Amino acid sequence: MPVGATTDLDDAAIRAAATLIQRSRHVAALVGAGLSAESGVPTFRGDGGLWTRFGEPTFDGWELFNSDPGAWWDDALAAQHRDSEFARALDSARPNAGHVAMAEMEQMGRLAHTITQNIDDLQHRAGCRKLTEIHGNRYLVRCMNCGGRDRLSTISLDRLPPLCPECGGTLKTDTVMFGEPIPEDALRECYRQAALADLFLVVGTSAVVYPAAEFPVMAKRRGAALIEINPEETDLTPLADIVVRAAAGAALAAIVDELRAETMA
Ligand SMILES: [Zn+2]
Numbered sequence: 001m002p003v004g005a006t007t008d009l010d011d012a013a014i015r016a017a018a019t020l021i022q023r024s025r026h027v028a029a030l031v032g033a034g035l036s037a038e039s040g041v042p043t044f045r046g047d048g049g050l051w052t053r054f055g056e057p058t059f060d061g062w063e064l065f066n067s068d069p070g071a072w073w074d075d076a077l078a079a080q081h082r083d084s085e086f087a088r089a090l091d092s093a094r095p096n097a098g099h100v101a102m103a104e105m106e107q108m109g110r111l112a113h114t115i116t117q118n119i120d121d122l123q124h125r126a127g128c129r130k131l132t133e134i135h136g137n138r139y140l141v142r143c144m145n146c147g148g149r150d151r152l153s154t155i156s157l158d159r160l161p162p163l164c165p166e167c168g169g170t171l172k173t174d175t176v177m178f179g180e181p182i183p184e185d186a187l188r189e190c191y192r193q194a195a196l197a198d199l200f201l202v203v204g205t206s207a208v209v210y211p212a213a214e215f216p217v218m219a220k221r222r223g224a225a226l227i228e229i230n231p232e233e234t235d236l237t238p239l240a241d242i243v244v245r246a247a248a249g250a251a252l253a254a255i256v257d258e259l260r261a262e263t264m265a
Pocket of ligand 1: 143144145146147148164165166167168169
């Protein structure tokens with residue numbers, strides 16, 4: 001943690017956030033790239049983002065995959081061996097204080113479910129188990145037929161495209177491509193959370209990517225409260241009941257400290 005990161009925190013906002021979490025029945029979270037940026041995972045948008053620096057990728061990934069899954073896998077495996085800044089950063093990234101704090105919140109019974117837009121597996125590695133990875137997970141493959149998921153590392157790539165060990169369907173990477181619909185099971189869980197939550201935590205996301213941005217808004221419309229944790233103002237800020245203007249790691253760690261203190265009091 002950078003020196004001074006905690007001292008910059010707005011203590012009143014942290015306490016108010018912890019109290020609201022404590023008093024809520026069902027807390028759901030929407031997490032974005034801002035959380036993983038502190039683990040060294042580069043973001044796509046914004047200053048220094050990969051797309052800002054190198055241009056946006058082609059938006060026909062899903063079309064390419066569907067037209068020839070075997071050729072797509074061939075290309076993908078070849079690309080793995082080329083120098084990719086994003087892949088290198090992901091493979092060396094470790095969960096940070098924010099991921100760990102969210103896992104602790106879940107274990108304390110204070111966080112019912114997390115929806116992450118990140119594909120980096122860090123939330124899972126930190127210990128979060130009630131998790132929906134709405135844009136997939138880059139270390140998994142998903143069957144186009146039965147929807148089953150497996151670790152990429154356990155799948156034979158001798159034949160391309162690889163086939164589902166359960167049903168023989170075509171496997172693709174779990175990461176959701178441009179143009180690809182969000183997997184049905186993930187989407188269903190997100191709508192369920194939007195309906196159940198009486199508090200939504202929105203962490204490190206500018207909430208511009210749909211449908212992810214929609215879930216806290218839906219919950220808010222139903223009367224749920226909203227806490228935003230973000231160093232910058234976003235489109236959701238006007239809807240937030242509590243705003244913590246800080247980096248996710250420091251803010252979440254401070255909130256968990258506060259929750260522990262309230263639990264013991
Ligand atoms: Zn299958």
